Structures are given as structure tokens and as C-alpha cells.
Amino acid sequence: MERKAIDPSQVKGWGVDADPKNDPTYPMKNRNDGEHAGYSWERPPQQPITVEVLHSNERPDVTSVFGTSTPPLGLSGALRRLGFRYSESSYGHWLPLVLADRVSVAEGVLEDLKQGQVPNVFAERGWKAEWEHNRTSLVRRVLVRAVLVSAAVAYLRRRRGGS
Amino acid sequence: MLAMNYRGPLRVRIDHKPEPEILHPQDAIVRVTRSCICGSDLHLYNGSVPDTRVGMTFGHEFTGVVEQIGEQVEKLKVGDHILVPFNIACGTCVFCQQEMYGNCHESNPQASAVGGIFGYSHTAGGYDGGQAEYARVPYADVSPTVIPEGMDLDDAVLLTDVVPTGYQAAEMGGIQPGDTVVVFGAGPVGIMAARCAWLFGAGRVIVIDCVDYRLEFARKYAPCEAYDFRSLEDPVLFIKRTTDFLGADVCIDAVGAEAAGSALQTVLGRKLLMQGGAATALHWAINSVKKGGIVSIVAVYGPIDALVPVGNVVNKGLTIRANQASVKRLLPRLIEHVQNGILDPKAMITHRVPLEDVSDAYRIFSAKLDECIKPVLIPPSART
Ligand SMILES: NC(=O)c1ccc[n+]([C@@H]2O[C@H](COP(=O)([O-])OP(=O)(O)OC[C@H]3O[C@@H](n4cnc5c(N)ncnc54)[C@H](O)[C@@H]3O)[C@@H](O)[C@H]2O)c1
Ligand SMILES: [Zn+2]
Ligand SMILES: [Zn+2]
Numbered sequence: 001m002e003r004k005a006i007d008p009s010q011v012k013g014w015g016v017d018a019d020p021k022n023d024p025t026y027p028m029k030n031r032n033d034g035e036h037a038g039y040s041w042e043r044p045p046q047q048p049i050t051v052e053v054l055h056s057n058e059r060p061d062v063t064s065v066f067g068t069s070t071p072p073l074g075l076s077g078a079l080r081r082l083g084f085r086y087s088e089s090s091y092g093h094w095l096p097l098v099l100a101d102r103v104s105v106a107e108g109v110l111e112d113l114k115q116g117q118v119p120n121v122f123a124e125r126g127w128k129a130e131w132e133h134n135r136t137s138l139v140r141r142v143l144v145r146a147v148l149v150s151a152a153v154a155y156l157r158r159r160r161g162g163s
Numbered sequence: 164m165l166a167m168n169y170r171g172p173l174r175v176r177i178d179h180k181p182e183p184e185i186l187h188p189q190d191a192i193v194r195v196t197r198s199c200i201c202g203s204d205l206h207l208y209n210g211s212v213p214d215t216r217v218g219m220t221f222g223h224e225f226t227g228v229v230e231q232i233g234e235q236v237e238k239l240k241v242g243d244h245i246l247v248p249f250n251i252a253c254g255t256c257v258f259c260q261q262e263m264y265g266n267c268h269e270s271n272p273q274a275s276a277v278g279g280i281f282g283y284s285h286t287a288g289g290y291d292g293g294q295a296e297y298a299r300v301p302y303a304d305v306s307p308t309v310i311p312e313g314m315d316l317d318d319a320v321l322l323t324d325v326v327p328t329g330y331q332a333a334e335m336g337g338i339q340p341g342d343t344v345v346v347f348g349a350g351p352v353g354i355m356a357a358r359c360a361w362l363f364g365a366g367r368v369i370v371i372d373c374v375d376y377r378l379e380f381a382r383k384y385a386p387c388e389a390y391d392f393r394s395l396e397d398p399v400l401f402i403k404r405t406t407d408f409l410g411a412d413v414c415i416d417a418v419g420a421e422a423a424g425s426a427l428q429t430v431l432g433r434k435l436l437m438q439g440g441a442a443t444a445l446h447w448a449i450n451s452v453k454k455g456g457i458v459s460i461v462a463v464y465g466p467i468d469a470l471v472p473v474g475n476v477v478n479k480g481l482t483i484r485a486n487q488a489s490v491k492r493l494l495p496r497l498i499e500h501v502q503n504g505i506l507d508p509k510a511m512i513t514h515r516v517p518l519e520d521v522s523d524a525y526r527i528f529s530a531k532l533d534e535c536i537k538p539v540l541i542p543p544s545a546r547t
Pocket of ligand 2: 201202203204223224249324325
């Protein structure tokens with residue numbers, strides 16, 4: 001492949017932030033001798049804990065502020081509580097959370113149905129955009145799936161008919 | 164209010180949700196005016212970040228007008244139009260005091276390894292984000308910044324993440340004048356990293372991706388050499404050959420968990436979720452850099468282990484530098500660069516989409532349709 005040379009000095013702003021001292025451990029952290037003071041800073045006021053907040057067991061308590069989105073609920077919530085019994089260093093922490101995420105998708109569908117709403121999965125997946133910008137690929141995928149499904153149905157019917 | 168609502172992998176929609184309230188004396192509530200979708204959101208969208216709960220609103224790159232403030236907010240006032248850095252930072256913990264605003268210890272109860280981030284799963288604090296009409300902004304006096312007069316909103320919204328992240332990627336590379344810098348990934352972050360590599364004095368900048376229109380965009384915007392890894396039989400070997408068989412001085416990973424290019428990594432990291440994502444680009448970065456070189460990682464991976472050639476890190480004597488961008492630390496310099504015309508972030512925005520069409524916007528960005536580089540969502544109140 002041919003190398004297209006670019007003359008750096010022609011690039012707008014070239015070298016304006018060059019810093020020879022940044023090699024290679026320029027302090028990303030601005031050292032302030034606070035390294036060894038421990039958990040001693042004056043903490044901001046505590047946000048009232050009005051929802052269930054799971055906190056990592058690598059911390060003593062809940063942080064001064066936190067998000068209140070979607071507190072743990074149902075089976076996925078139980079799995080999440082289980083995960084938080086283990087440290088962030090353990091698969092025991094992450095695997096229940098991954099599983100809980102999958103369970104909560106099913107819980108989400110149930111919740112929609114309970115509210116009388118059938119989720120429009122096609123719209124949620126942005127099929128309108130696919131139809132506008134990627135039509136041939138979309139049609140091909142739909143056809144391939146349709147062929148696979150009808151083949152599977154035909155096969156199962158035959159087996160059932162035969163036995 | 165209208166808000167994006169995550170329903171499961173690849174499923175997002177717009178819904179009505181209650182408006183956020185002040186929950187802490189240092190909170191502000193903003194009416195959102197611009198809100199981007201980021202490559203980081205794609206990790207959530209694909210279901211690869213643990214503890215991403217159905218019902219959450221994403222969005223960590225937004226601007227907005229202050230509607231309400233808590234009783235301890237002193238610098239901001241109602242009516243201010245602000246840009247909101249993606250990190251939630253208290254300003255008082257030891258890490259914030261050291262300007263590590265991406266590593267605040269008082270904003271994320273769920274994980275000690277990362278600070279709070281708006282709309283970024285419970286692993287980053289469980290905050291509903293800015294892809295909505297309104298958002299709650301904690302520690303409003305610390306990171307949020309009044310948009311300088313005359314600055315375009317599209318530039319302002321990119322200063323909340325993409326610009327500082329690309330800039331920090333180059334900064335962490337410790338680039339010395341004349342260095343050859345290779346950036347993996349020609350998404351908005353990679354493109355900005357390539358652009359900024361020049362600011363630190365790079366002598367040669369190479370971008371690697373597999374999406375033609377993005378390579379083309381990078382070539383002009385950065386400007387740089389840009390290559391499609393699918394047409395290179397082995398990207399590492401290509402970089403070795405083009406650098407006298409020594410390797411690049413600096414390699415930047417701006418791809419992350421969704422990387423393509425290795426069947427093994429894809430199966431383990433993206434299909435089975437047994438890794439914190441596919442570490443293909445990081446693997447290439449480690450193997451393409453010169454002995455004693457620097458690998459700078461801004462790409463995001465899940466919290467579980469990922470396969471990388473650690474033996475080579477040792478044998479080659481590499482320095483690895485990585486972090487979430489410390490947006491507040493970098494803002495003064497970057498605002499200057501935008502105002503002086505050195506950086507032109509808004510040229511990266513290819514799609515301006517009504518908030519209501521969030522499902523399509525995610526699809527377009529994620530599937531790289533319609534030559535999308537960066538989409539921004541615009542709520543109804545900001546469209547008049
Ligand atoms: N550290 C931070 O503070 C921070 C902030 C913002 C974004 N990020 C991360 O930066 C990364 C990039 O973000 P973005 O918005 O540009 O995302 P993006 O998804 O738009 O871009 C990623 C690009 O990588 C390309 N790619 C895939 N596999 C590749 C490979 N093996 N080699 C080279 N390129 C490959 C894709 O084609 C795509 O163009 C993401 O991981 C994101 O989470 C980090
Ligand atoms: Zn982002
Ligand atoms: Zn802090």
C-alpha cells in the first residue's frame with residue numbers, strides 16, 4: 001500500500017500542546033500528598049436513601065450521591081442482591097448480574113403486557129431505519145429467517161406424521 | 164416527560180416517564196437541549212455491560228438549560244445553558260482533588276472501579292441519563308460548565324465527552340515530536356484522537372478501522388493515513404512493515420468491547436459474554452507498538468477479564484496508560500481550541516434526530532447506516 005505523506009507542519013495546530021515532559025508517566029493525577037490520608041475527606045452531605053441501593057462490598061457504605069433509576073425488583077432483583085455479596089473481583093459478583101440482565105428483559109415484557117401494551121419489538125429495534133437505509137440486507141435477513149422457520153416447521157410436521 | 168427507555172439488547176424506545184426531582188442539595192435539574200448517542204452506549208445497547216437494567220434511560224453527553232437548583236448550588240443559576248461532562252464528580256474526594264474527575268469515589272455506590280456516569284447502567288451508579296427531556300445533574304457546581312457565549316450547541320455537546328476523550332487518548336500516549344501514532348477505531352473518539360495526536364507533535368498518524376466511509380472521513384478530518392484492516396492480511400504485520408519493522412511509538416485503542424476482526428474474541432467477548440468484550444483492537448495495539456512504547460486505552464471494556472497478550476507487555480517493556488476521560492480537567496484548554504478554530508467538533512455530527520426517533524437513531528449509529536459518524540438527539544423543546 002502506498003504511503004501518503006502528510007507534512008505535519010501544515011496541519012493546523014501542530015505541536016501546540018507538545019510536552020516533552022510527558023514521557024511516559026506525566027501525572028494523569030495531580031499528586032497532592034493526599035495519597036496516604038485514607039478515607040478522610042470531608043464527604044458531601046448524604047443523599048437520603050429512599051430506594052434500595054446495592055453497594056459494592058469494596059466500599060464501606062453508599063456514596064454521597066447515587067442514581068435512583070430502576071431499583072432491584074423481582075427475580076432479577078434477587079439475583080442482583082446475590083451478586084453484591086461478592087467483590088467486584090469475583091465472578092460471583094458479575095455472573096449473577098449478567099443473568100439478572102437477561103431475566104429482567106422477560107420481566108420487562110411481562111410488565112408491558114400487564115399495562116396492556118404489547119411491545120413493538122420491530123420499532124424498538126429501529127427497523128424503520130433499516131428499511132430506509134439497509135433495505136436489501138433487511139429483506140435478505142427476513143427471507144433467510146422465514147425459509148429456516150418454514151423448513152423447521154415442515155421437518156417437525158413430517159416427523160410427527162411419521163411416528 | 165419523553166425519555167429513552169431500554170427494554171433489552173437492541174431494543175430501545177421512547178416513553179413517558181416522571182420528571183426528575185432534586186434529591187440532593189447539590190443537584191440541578193436541566194431541560195435537555197442536545198443529547199448524543201456514543202460508542203459507549205452501544206456496549207449497553209448490545210447488553211454487554213453487567214447490571215444494565217430494563218427501564219433505564221441512557222445518555223451521558225448532553226447540554227441543557229438549568230430549570231431548578233438545590234439549596235447548596237452556588238455557581239449555577241436557573242436559566243444558565245450548560246454543558247454537562249459525562250463524569251459525575253464530587254470535587255472533594257481524594258481522586259477529584261487530584262483532578263481524576265473520571266474516578267470520583269462519591270458518585271457510584273455499585274462499583275469502586277469506576278466513578279458515576281450519567282445513564283450508564285448501575286455499574287456506573289444507576290443514574291437515568293440525558294436522552295430525555297429533563298435530567299438530574301448531581302454535584303452541579305463541580306463539572307457542569309456554562310456554555311461560552313457564541314459557542315455552537317453542537318460543539319458544546321461534543322465537549323462533554325468525544326473531544327476530551329479523543330484528546331486524552333493522545334495525551335496519555337505521551338506523544339513526542341515526530342512519533343508515529345496508530346489509532347485503532349475510526350469512530351468519533353478515534354477520529355478525534357487522530358486529530359489531537361497532531362496537537363502533541365506527532366510526525367505520522369495512522370488510523371485502522373473496517374468501515375470505508377469512516378476511514379474516508381478520518382483521512383480528511385484528522386488528517387491521516389487510514390487503512391481497512393479487512394484488506395490487510397494482518398494489521399500488526401502491516402504496521403511493523405510500515406515502521407521499519409520496529410512498530411509504532413504510540414498505539415491508541417479507541418474501539419473497545421464491540422471490536423470486530425477476531426472470531427475467537429467475538430465469540431468469547433460478544434456472544435458468550437465470557438469476557439469483558441472482544442479485546443481484538445487492544446491485542447493489536449500491544450503487538451503493534453514499538454519496544455518501550457506506550458499503549459493508550461480510552462476504549463471501554465466490561466468489568467470481566469479479557470484476553471490480551473500480557474506476556475508481550477512485559478517482554479517489550481510497554482507502558483499502558485488508560486482512563487475514563489477527566490472532562491473537567493481538560494475543558495479550559497479544549498474550549499480554547501474550539502474557540503480558536505483549532506478543533507472543529509461539530510463537523511463530526513452527521514445526524515440530527517428528534518428524540519422521539521431514538522430507536523432508529525440507535526440502529527443507524529450501531530449498524531453504521533447512512534454514513535453515520537455521530538448522531539445527536541434533539542428534544543421537542545429545543546427544535547423550535
Ligand atoms: N474512556 C472514555 O472516557 C471514553 C469516552 C467515550 C467513549 N469511549 C469508548 O471509546 C470507544 C470508541 O467510541 P466511539 O464513540 O468512537 O465508538 P464507535 O462504535 O462509533 O467506533 C468504534 C469503531 O471501531 C471500529 N472497529 C471495530 N473493530 C475494530 C478493530 N478490531 N480495529 C479497528 N477498528 C475497529 C468500528 O468499525 C467503529 O468504527 C468505545 O469503546 C467507547 O466506549 C471511552
Ligand atoms: Zn460518550
Ligand atoms: Zn470525587
